[in-house]
Amino acid sequence: MSDLAVFARAADLAARAHVGQRRKGGDVPYVGHVLEVAMLVAEAGGSAEEVTAAVLHDVVEDSDITLDALAEGYGPEVARLVEGCTDDPAWADLPRPERKSRQAAHLPGEPEGVKRIKLADQTSNVRDISRLPEAWPPSDAAEYLEGAERVVAACRGASPALEAAFDAAVAEAMQKSGGTP
DSSP states (O other), rough: OOOHHHHHHHHHHHHHHHHBBBBBTSBBBTHHHHHHHHHHHHHHOOOOOHHHHHTTHHHHHHHSSOHHHHHHHHHHHHHHHHHHHSOGGGGSSOHHHHHHHHHHHHHGGSSSSHHHHHHHHHHHHHHHHHHHHSSSOOHHHHHHHHHHHHHHHHHTSSOHHHHOOOOOOOOHHHHHTTTTO
């Protein structure tokens, strides 16, 4: 099966896994986020497995889909990349700053592909602050940006292009949320 056909199946699975979910503060379907993450990874030269894992990076956290099912359907490399992007379920009820600290502490030992997906994920999340600044009170935006910076610091070196996209997204989000550029 071609890489495009595998990605199309993965995108369909992601759309079904995230059906009814919306991005913070708006009526934007959540699947737009995972598609944006996959696009960013693809544009930065990610492998076919990385792009597929990028579109699936939240399905284990947000649905009943398992890593075993991903390995069976998309191969062990895709499942391994998704696993590296998936938060430990024990972190679910932690405050955002603590979750971000744990994500950052976890990432240095992960493969470069996981780091590229996390860079793209954080870029997409930060872009949401610029797209819907009214949904992000300044203190929430500042807290999110601080945590995202910690996660991205743990991924730096994996992709200069994704790091530049993240840095640009932060500058725009800071400007739109009332911070300094």
